[in-house]
Amino acid sequence: MKHLYALISLLFLILVTACRQEFPQINPPEKSVALTLTDEFDAFWTGMNNSYAFWDIDPTDWDAVYRTYRPLFAKLKSDDESSRKKGYTYYQEMTANLIDSHYTLYFKDPTLPAISPSNARILKRPSLHQPIPVAHYQKTIPANYLSAGAVTGVDTSKSSPGLLVAGKIKNTNILYFRFPQFALSDWYADPTSPAQAVVQYVFDELQNPDLDGIILDLRGNGGGNASDLDFLLGRLIDKSYVFGSLRAKAGMGRLDYLPWFDFTVHAVPGARPFTKPIVALVDMFSISMAEITPMAIKALPTGNGKLVGERTWGGTGPLTQENVRYNGGEFSTSVLARVYTSSLMFRYKDGKIYEGIGVPPDVEASYNGVALKTGKDTQLETAISQIR
């Protein structure tokens, strides 16, 4: 019987040690050593495999990308210029259908332009138009639509200066506010910034009980600091509210996610609810925070928010500066200075995810370039009509 026990125990041990799969050795993309273009591909592919936040809904078959492109990279020579160019086109092809509309590949090689799948996607929109020129906000709107006393300021902190404009729509008590990006809290905190006076004007007007409505002109707004969500909208509510949910990666697996959690606008202490109409004016160049903020406006508990304009860009997933907190998002490799990608998925309160799609307006107001050249802003006029 002892022999039988020993035999059974031995069989058990053999089964125990033989039947499980090995754990793969996965190196962080940042620390990968790339001697060949295949190594470069491996680091990039691995980073995406483990850090990209949208695998749950993204149509790209990342395994197929591996099987297709790794052999192609293996044929390329790292010291050959034409091979490098070929490799660049492979990166374009591999990432073409990624739905993350923040997604941008920045190469360390300055001769290689950044790759942005969403940029290529926007160029295919039937309603594609040029962004509205800054001169329109600087001259036409103050002259044709705003009362005397409107204020403007230029943010010079960025490489491309941005224009802020605020004032009252002519013959109304409707507040108009245009800003190029979300850096409101930064501008407000900097008394030396020309933009500070514009933000101060807006906040002062928000205290005006005679205000009949607000138009936030977010056309061409490239997004920015998520903290502005509370900083701006938190002044228009007296109770915090949830307008959607976010989801972060839990682990290395493509489908390893933590549960959805609330995306909340927090009320600024002492703020009073603004119950008059608030219109967010958006276009296809309203990106990121310029999409999230209108969605939060639309979800205001007081029900006075509305989106006017065009379907937005489609980059609604928030980013954080480091990817440790949410176990996903941005990374780099030895050749990619930055794989710029969202840290979180955002699902709006209607249950839909607008990443890669864009947020549709409540009231459609198409771009009218012909009218714009004559000084007539039909989109802004539609926004005004929603309040009047």
Add this chain to the structure above:
Amino acid sequence: MKNYSILSCFLALSLSVFSAFAQLSVGVQGGYVKNYLNTSTGYLVSTQYAPATGFSIGIPIRYSVNKWLAFQVEPQLIQKNYRLNRTGSLDGLYQTTTNQYLQLPIMGHFSFGGARLKGFMNLGGYAGYWATSTNQGALFAFSPQLEDETDESDALPDYLLQKFNESYTFDGRKDRRLEIGLLAGTGIGYQAGRYNFFVEGRYYYALSDQQKNYMINQIPRYNQTYALQVGCLYQLTLR
């Protein structure tokens, strides 16, 4: 409800198989369980898995062939829980996963010792169905303005923790709900008339990954479960 139906089917099947034999014992057992998720966090930082405790209840059905050999099946409900902890500056963030499995262990039961007090060893395998899963924990709220005020050296304040407790919806692309594995156990039993009281330490070793093979470079996740259980068997027929 569906889960209880499956458990009932297990039991009925087991009884029908053994009803043809004479020396049959049926009983109940239950105990304390500690499960380890055998996996890797790869290159993620400030992230680690930890074991979590749970319970098991089951209905052991034993057919004795002779004094030292018996065969046993044991339809059971067993928890295989684990915890995901964030560490360092993210200490305080965690997710405890509570998994309930309907499991059917089948084993050889080898006894040794005296007439009343006997030692025993169980060796066999099992198949389990991952019936339910719930997640409870706290994650980092997305509140950048508040975040700016946080000192990284401090523990995360409550307002940056978003707590949750919810059922997990299985993902057919990823989750493998059938688990097979090996088991080994050892313990002592005391025979008192038709009753056999026992205490057993048992080890379950999953051979199947909790995940389907859905991605290249997939990190497997295997359950490894320790149980300390007590129970009682009633001998339906005397030798």
